[in-house]
Amino acid sequence: MNAILWNSRVRCWLFAVLWLLLAGILAHGSGLRFNPTPSLPKGVYRIAPGQDVTKGDFVSFCLQGEFADLAKERGYLQAGSCPNGLRPLLKRLAGLPGDYIEADSLAVRSMDSQGRPMPSVLASGVIPSGMALVLADHEGSFDSRYFGLVPLDSLQRVEPLFLFNPKGE
Numbered sequence: 001m002n003a004i005l006w007n008s009r010v011r012c013w014l015f016a017v018l019w020l021l022l023a024g025i026l027a028h029g030s031g032l033r034f035n036p037t038p039s040l041p042k043g044v045y046r047i048a049p050g051q052d053v054t055k056g057d058f059v060s061f062c063l064q065g066e067f068a069d070l071a072k073e074r075g076y077l078q079a080g081s082c083p084n085g086l087r088p089l090l091k092r093l094a095g096l097p098g099d100y101i102e103a104d105s106l107a108v109r110s111m112d113s114q115g116r117p118m119p120s121v122l123a124s125g126v127i128p129s130g131m132a133l134v135l136a137d138h139e140g141s142f143d144s145r146y147f148g149l150v151p152l153d154s155l156q157r158v159e160p161l162f163l164f165n166p167k168g169e
Contacts, residue, residue: 033060033158035090039136039143043163045090051157053093059134059155060088067147074116076142090158091143095133097152100126108145121148
């Protein structure tokens with residue numbers, strides 16, 4: 001009798017996990033993005049296809065190269081839908097080609113929350129053609145202050161659908 005009850009519970013649990021996985025895949029496929037981090041307001045965002053990005057917009061993109069490896073190794077990014085298997089980042093578009101960056105004016109931490117040294121490749125100067133500066137509203141966020149400029153054509157504009165503040169912060 002206990003085995004039958006246990007098998008029933010296992011089946012219900014597996015069904016719930018599969019349903020949540022399928023719902024997540026469908027939500028992502030329909031352009032929905034969930035932000036659980038303090039980088040931007042927590043909530044659900046939607047990709048706004050066909051809209052050009054402008055300074056101040058929220059954007060989604062996949063981090064590439066050595067900094068994607070660092071983010072994965074240190075646990076800054078979880079598994080997701082990017083080609084490298086990581087979750088897309090959500091940031092604010094802070095600079096476009098032709099804008100001048102004063103890197104020294106940006107708060108850059110020398111250590112992450114685990115006491116590990118943080119790289120910073122961002123340098124002062126004019127943002128070159130095809131590149132963009134992406135920053136987060138949260139000072140401790142892993143953004144262009146650490147991994148540098150990102151390809152402008154990799155950015156997708158996102159709009160908040162539902163923002164929440166679960167801790168009243």
